[in-house]
Amino acid sequence: MDRISRLPDELLLLIISLLSMKDAVRTSTLSTRWRHLYASVSNLDLRFSVDHVGFMDFVDRLFFLRKRCIIENFHLCCSRSLPLDPSRIEGWICAVMWHGIRELDLTVDTIAKLNLPTSLFTCKTLEVLKLHVDYDCPIEIPANVYLPSLKVLHLTNTACILDGDSGERLFPNCPILEDLVIITYVRYLIGYDLRVCSSTLKRLTIVTNAFREPRDPFQVFINAPNLVYFKYCGWEGDTCAFVNVQSLLVEADIDFPKYSGNNHYLQIATDLMRGISKVQTLCISAMTLIHLKENLVPIPLLKNLKILRVFHCEMQGLEGLPYLIGRCDSLETLVLEMDSDRAMFDLFKWVPETWHALEELRVNCLFTCLKKIEIFTFKGNEEHMKMVEYFLKTASVLENLEIHIWAKYEERLEITNELLMLPRVSKDCRVTVV
Numbered sequence: 403m404d405r406i407s408r409l410p411d412e413l414l415l416l417i418i419s420l421l422s423m424k425d426a427v428r429t430s431t432l433s434t435r436w437r438h439l440y441a442s443v444s445n446l447d448l449r450f451s452v453d454h455v456g457f458m459d460f461v462d463r464l465f466f467l468r469k470r471c472i473i474e475n476f477h478l479c480c481s482r483s484l485p486l487d488p489s490r491i492e493g494w495i496c497a498v499m500w501h502g503i504r505e506l507d508l509t510v511d512t513i514a515k516l517n518l519p520t521s522l523f524t525c526k527t528l529e530v531l532k533l534h535v536d537y538d539c540p541i542e543i544p545a546n547v548y549l550p551s552l553k554v555l556h557l558t559n560t561a562c563i564l565d566g567d568s569g570e571r572l573f574p575n576c577p578i579l580e581d582l583v584i585i586t587y588v589r590y591l592i593g594y595d596l597r598v599c600s601s602t603l604k605r606l607t608i609v610t611n612a613f614r615e616p617r618d619p620f621q622v623f624i625n626a627p628n629l630v631y632f633k634y635c636g637w638e639g640d641t642c643a644f645v646n647v648q649s650l651l652v653e654a655d656i657d658f659p660k661y662s663g664n665n666h667y668l669q670i671a672t673d674l675m676r677g678i679s680k681v682q683t684l685c686i687s688a689m690t691l692i693h694l695k696e697n698l699v700p701i702p703l704l705k706n707l708k709i710l711r712v713f714h715c716e717m718q719g720l721e722g723l724p725y726l727i728g729r730c731d732s733l734e735t736l737v738l739e740m741d742s743d744r745a746m747f748d749l750f751k752w753v754p755e756t757w758h759a760l761e762e763l764r765v766n767c768l769f770t771c772l773k774k775i776e777i778f779t780f781k782g783n784e785e786h787m788k789m790v791e792y793f794l795k796t797a798s799v800l801e802n803l804e805i806h807i808w809a810k811y812e813e814r815l816e817i818t819n820e821l822l823m824l825p826r827v828s829k830d831c832r833v834t835v836v
Contacts, residue, residue, distance in 0.1 A: 407435045411442070415471075419443045435724055437811045441467035444474040446498075458490055465497045472527075473498050477507040485648040488516045495545040504532035523547040523572075532556040543572050552576045555585040573600050584622075599625040599645075605817075607633040624677075632678060634660065639668055644677030654678045657687040670761040678700040683709040691722030701729045720789070733767035740779040740786070740808075768793075773801045779808040782817035791824050806836045 406414075418426045418440060426440040441464045448461060476498045478706055480491060496519050498506065504527055510516050529551050532737050535558060553574065573579065579600050584607065598606065603626040625645040633655035634642050656678075658671050671693035674730075678684075679702040691712065694701050707730045712723060721740075727733065773794055794803065805821060807814050818835045826833075 404433075415442055419445050419474075425445045438467045441465075442469045442471050442560065444472065446473060446475065447477045449477075449479040453645075458487065461494060462490065465494065468501070472499065472502040472504065474505070476503055479509040491516060492519055495522060499525050499528075501752065502527045504528065504769060507532040510535040516718070520544045523549065526550055528552055530554040545571065547571055547822040548575045550577060552579055554581040555579060556581075556585075558583075558585045562784065569601075570597055573598055574763065576600070578602055581605040585609040595621045595623065597623045597625070601627060603629055605629075605631040607684040608642065609633075609635045610637050632681075636670075642674055644674075651678055651681050653683040653685075654681045655685040656690055658686065658690045658693050672701065672738055679704055680706050682706050682712075685711040685713065686726075688712055688714050688720060688722070691720070691726060693722075695722030695725050701725055704730050705732065707733055709733075709735040709737070712737070713739040727767060730767050734771055734773055735774045735776070736772060737776045739780065740777065740781070768796050769798050771799065772797050773799060774804070775800065775802075776804045776806075778806045779806045780817075781808055782813065787820065787824075790821065794824050794826045794828075794833075796827065797831075798827050800826075800831045802832050802834065804834045804836065 414436075415673070419428055421429075423443075423446065429436050430438065430440055446464075448457075470666055478491070479493065495506075495508070499519070499521055503525065505523075506528060507530075524546060528549055531549070531552060531554070561666055573582075579602055582598065582600070582603055582605070583600075584596070586609070603661070606624065606626060606629055608622055621641040621643075623643050623645055627650075628645050629651055631653045634650060635657040636642055637659070656674065671690060675694065681704065684704070684707055695783070704726075710730065712720070727736075776796070777786075777790070780790075790803070790805070793800070807817055809817060814835075821833060821835060824833075
């Protein structure tokens with residue numbers, strides 16, 4: 403006896419929604435009872451196949467057969483390589499809004515211009531909106547934008563979305579916005595200011611393009627008093643300034659991937675550090691450390707910093723680390739992610755003079771509160787051994803040194819034995835080799 407088919411539609415749809423879209427459609431062959439159930443699942447993940455005409459017909463039929471029930475998640479991916487009909491895509495977006503869409507993830511990479519429905523920016527049920535826009539497909543924010551339920555907003559290629567005053571219209575009209583991601587990959591971008599103003603915003607990610615020319619700066623001004631997490635990856639000429647950030651900032655991720663020695667650019671990096679000076683966990687690139695080291699303006703005091711993670715530690719990047727550690731009075735955990743590129747390790751040089759200068763600072767975290775050091779992609783060469791030896795001789799309250807070795811098995815044994823033989827100033831220090 404087929405007991406499953408006797409279950410109510412609501413329960414069957416809940417089960418089918420856990421399947422992929424392809425497997426959900428396959429259930430239509432089970433019996434007449436299952437023939438059109440797939441069309442009413444709550445999660446729709448639609449990606450264009452090779453047969454684009456057949457696929458568009460399938461999506462049209464899906465919405466025609468669908469019952470009036472809420473769509474929790476709608477993911478639509480449009481490929482540039484397929485000649486799609488923009489008007490049909492616009493119709494699908496209108497259809498999901500009619501069904502009370504809560505999460506919309508739209509990837510638009512088409513040759514033809516796509517005009518998003520104005521009603522999308524006044525949808526009362528939308529909670530998550532992710533727009534990945536091709537730079538040849540501009541999207542404008544209407545004047546009457548209002549998204550009362552929107553909590554998460556991810557915008558890729560925002561040069562096409564937030565040009566002019568669009569940003570100033572959008573953010574104030576999202577009264578409960580909590581998570582904002584802004585990414586731009588446009589090669590030639592006309593310079594403009596972006597103002598992010600939101601009293602409810604908790605997470606903010608800004609990534610600007612690595613291919614844009616310096617003459618076209620991307621300027622961001624942030625007014626978010628309740629910000630908890632902040633990530634910024636900027637390029638030369640870009641500016642990111644905080645207008646109002648209170649002491650709630652818990653975690654920050656900062657990366658200036660290019661170094662040119664430009665004094666203005668060095669000042670931008672230092673000003674950004676001043677804006678996040680109350681952060682508790684900081685993830686920072688080694689290249690950013692070079693900016694902070696070369697700037698004559700002192701690094702702001704990071705009184706609340708407990709965890710510091712440095713990634714892409716290659717070349718002379720770690721030379722700037724002492725300048726940052728010297729401004730941390732409460733640092734407890736230090737994580738170093740060495741670059742895995744073999745060529746980069748030959749360029750890394752341990753400069754003891756910059757570190758020995760810290761010994762004159764009696765209240766430095768190396769001697770008072772640093773309890774854990776973790777090093778990833780450790781090659782065990784002479785320069786890296788000098789670095790570990792310095793930490794073991796200096797960190798007087800160190801409790802755990804964890805090293806992740808990047809070497810062959812025979813080399814691992816030799817490196818491990820050498821590490822375990824290094825002298826330690828802290829009696830409670832335990833060296834763990836992974």
